[in-house]
Amino acid sequence: MEGDLVNILADLKEKEALKIVEERLSAGEDPLKILGEGRRAMEIVGRRFEAKEYFIPDLVYSGEILKEIAKKVKPKLKGDAQVKRLGKIVIGTVAGDIHDIGKNIVTFMLDICGFEVYDLGVDVPAKKFIEKIGETKAEVIGLSGFLTVAFNSMKETVEAIKEAHLRDNVRIMIGGGQIDDEVRKYTGADAYGPDAMAAVSLARRWLGGK
Amino acid sequence: MERTPEELYQEREKRVMDAIQLKVPDRVPVMALFGFFPAKYIGITCEEAMYDHEKMMKAWVKTMADFQPDMYENPYPVRFLGNILEVLDYRALKWPGHGLDTMLTYQFVEDEYMKAEEYDEFLFDLSDYMVRKLWPRLFGALEPFKKIRPINQLISYYMGLANLALFDLPEITSALNALSKAGREAQKMLSGAQAFSEEMKRLGIPPQFGAFTQAPFDTISDFFRGTRGTMLDMYRNPDKLQEATEKLLPIMLEMGVSSAKRRGIPRVFIPLHKGLDNFMSLDQFKTFYWPTLRKLMVGLIEEGLVPCPFFEGDCTSRLEMIADIPKGKACYAFERTNIFKAKEILGDHVCIRGNVPLSLLCGGTPDDVKEYCKKLIDKVGKGGGFILDAATGLDDAKPENVKMMIEFTKEYGVYR
Numbered sequence: 264m265e266g267d268l269v270n271i272l273a274d275l276k277e278k279e280a281l282k283i284v285e286e287r288l289s290a291g292e293d294p295l296k297i298l299g300e301g302r303r304a305m306e307i308v309g310r311r312f313e314a315k316e317y318f319i320p321d322l323v324y325s326g327e328i329l330k331e332i333a334k335k336v337k338p339k340l341k342g343d344a345q346v347k348r349l350g351k352i353v354i355g356t357v358a359g360d361i362h363d364i365g366k367n368i369v370t371f372m373l374d375i376c377g378f379e380v381y382d383l384g385v386d387v388p389a390k391k392f393i394e395k396i397g398e399t400k401a402e403v404i405g406l407s408g409f410l411t412v413a414f415n416s417m418k419e420t421v422e423a424i425k426e427a428h429l430r431d432n433v434r435i436m437i438g439g440g441q442i443d444d445e446v447r448k449y450t451g452a453d454a455y456g457p458d459a460m461a462a463v464s465l466a467r468r469w470l471g472g473k
Numbered sequence: 474m475e476r477t478p479e480e481l482y483q484e485r486e487k488r489v490m491d492a493i494q495l496k497v498p499d500r501v502p503v504m505a506l507f508g509f510f511p512a513k514y515i516g517i518t519c520e521e522a523m524y525d526h527e528k529m530m531k532a533w534v535k536t537m538a539d540f541q542p543d544m545y546e547n548p549y550p551v552r553f554l555g556n557i558l559e560v561l562d563y564r565a566l567k568w569p570g571h572g573l574d575t576m577l578t579y580q581f582v583e584d585e586y587m588k589a590e591e592y593d594e595f596l597f598d599l600s601d602y603m604v605r606k607l608w609p610r611l612f613g614a615l616e617p618f619k620k621i622r623p624i625n626q627l628i629s630y631y632m633g634l635a636n637l638a639l640f641d642l643p644e645i646t647s648a649l650n651a652l653s654k655a656g657r658e659a660q661k662m663l664s665g666a667q668a669f670s671e672e673m674k675r676l677g678i679p680p681q682f683g684a685f686t687q688a689p690f691d692t693i694s695d696f697f698r699g700t701r702g703t704m705l706d707m708y709r710n711p712d713k714l715q716e717a718t719e720k721l722l723p724i725m726l727e728m729g730v731s732s733a734k735r736r737g738i739p740r741v742f743i744p745l746h747k748g749l750d751n752f753m754s755l756d757q758f759k760t761f762y763w764p765t766l767r768k769l770m771v772g773l774i775e776e777g778l779v780p781c782p783f784f785e786g787d788c789t790s791r792l793e794m795i796a797d798i799p800k801g802k803a804c805y806a807f808e809r810t811n812i813f814k815a816k817e818i819l820g821d822h823v824c825i826r827g828n829v830p831l832s833l834l835c836g837g838t839p840d841d842v843k844e845y846c847k848k849l850i851d852k853v854g855k856g857g858g859f860i861l862d863a864a865t866g867l868d869d870a871k872p873e874n875v876k877m878m879i880e881f882t883k884e885y886g887v888y889r
Binding site for chain 2: 275277318319320321323324327359360361362364410411412414415441442443445446448449458
């Protein structure tokens with residue numbers, strides 16, 4: 264029975280998954296165990312995305328089902344469930360750009376792959392990135408942007424990080440819209456990734472993890 | 474010998490239509506979606522462009538005169554919107570001076586403006602749903618419309634007249650006043666558009682498009698349910714989502730047909746947003762996206778028009794599927810799709826347009842641009858059926874790079 268939830272959730276069967284969760288909660292089962300299985304299912308979802316069996320709508324839907332499960336489980340939780348995280352990443356859409364679809368997907372993928380992600384939102388000035396790096400000691404920074412105005416904002420953000428003497432402590436990845444390796448060179452970032460899985464691979468390479 | 478503007482106009486129109494009909498034109502046509510580039514090039518703010526008719530006119534006319542693309546895009550219907558948006562208190566956009574810095578382009582604010590549980594209302598009576606539910610959410614000034622009774626009940630002298638009592642409310646009156654004020658601003662925008670097209674005739678440059686429409690799926694995803702909303706609908710409400718795209722199809726078709734015919738310009742612009750490789754699987758594209766997009770394009774073709782979809786992002790995995798369209802009747806523009814592969818798969822079937830990367834146009838040198846254009850002309854331009862363009866709107870491109878793109882194409886792109 265217990266392996267079921269993992270597979271049913273990984274197969275995106277929302278109604279069945281929620282029914283199992285309800286039954287198990289009313290039978291008095293440990294809610295932490297259910298959340299743990301939810302996490303295992305998300306790892307399978309991540310792997311299927313990596314293998315191009317799943318696409319972004321599948322990710323979004325899996326996240327939505329997990330949210331519904333968490334809603335049912337949370338009232339029964341005593342205290343916080345701490346999970347060991349692989350490393351810290353600060354992410355945001357750079358100044359002047361308010362697009363967030365791509366950034367949100369990258370945040371979601373990094374999160375389900377075990378990283379601690381601090382998402383600063385959209386139109387984020389360089390100063391805010393620097394403050395967050397100082398506060399969290401994050402070692403990876405993700406800069407997102409959809410418009411051409413983002414090219415300069417990214418360059419300015421990288422330079423501001425340098426001026427704050429933090430450049431040697433962090434690796435910077437960029438992505439979104441028209442971003443490519445030419446833009447990486449222009450901005451002085453360390454790497455460019457074309458999609459969310461590229462962001463995960465870069466984070467794994469830089470921070471460890473499988 | 475110096476050609477008259479009329480001769481130039483005809484020559485350019487023929488060059489582009491030859492490319493679209495897969496004949497070999499005299500040379501590769503070259504054009505761009507300039508975005509807010511002219512404002513930056515001339516030195517006015519994007520805010521001024523959106524509000525000040527004279528400044529916009531001057532900046533855009535001078536840019537077209539300096540760069541001489543084969544065709545222009547009229548900036549008025551998509552840029553000169555400041556006053557209209559402001560009068561209506563439009564909430565789905567931030568624009569320069571209104572939530573954004575004055576030098577930035579406007580940007581869309583996505584949301585679930587329509588809720589998942591409202592599909593039945595959408596499907597039952599779209600117009601009534603829009604007036605009483607969607608408009609009040611999209612336009613602050615029209616929020617009072619959420620109070621009125623269904624507009625489909627005003628039928629006769631004894632059916633519906635009582636509903637009109639609500640129109641006596643002061644807030645409904647002010648909403649109606651806002652509409653009429655927006656109407657005056659829209660009229661100014663249209664006069665500006667007309668004046669601009671006269672200026673372009675004097676330069677001998679024809680317009681790229683006579684109308685604008687959208688794939689039904691995109692209309693739902695962009696403006697009703699949001700990207701996340703439609704992604705979830707593909708699992709939770711697949712039948713209703715499909716019904717909704719079918720419901721929008723004749724509306725999207727009419728939008729393209731009526732404007733293109735009125736203006737006598739056959740090309741209909743269809744920017745595509747949510748069907749990209751990354752945004753859905755090929756199966757989902759086949760089920761939810763492509764059927765109504767194809768019907769839209771075929772419908773336009775049957776009316777004697779030329780659908781010009783712009784496949785934003787990367788659509789390389791869709792190339793075989795989108796090849797299913799009448800030959801020589803459409804023009805496909807690509808942003809990040811592998812355009813060389815597109816030439817292989819679509820080349821003998823559909824005119825291809827694209828795709829000098831904005832990273833090169835913004836960050837590269839004129840030589841980088843020249844090298845990329847040469848490759849495009851050699852490979853994608855081979856045998857005709859190609860229009861050279863930037864990968865997407867120019868906005869922050871360097872003028873010297875845009876100049877190189879256009880002038881090099883005119884010189885090197887000649888078919889011998």
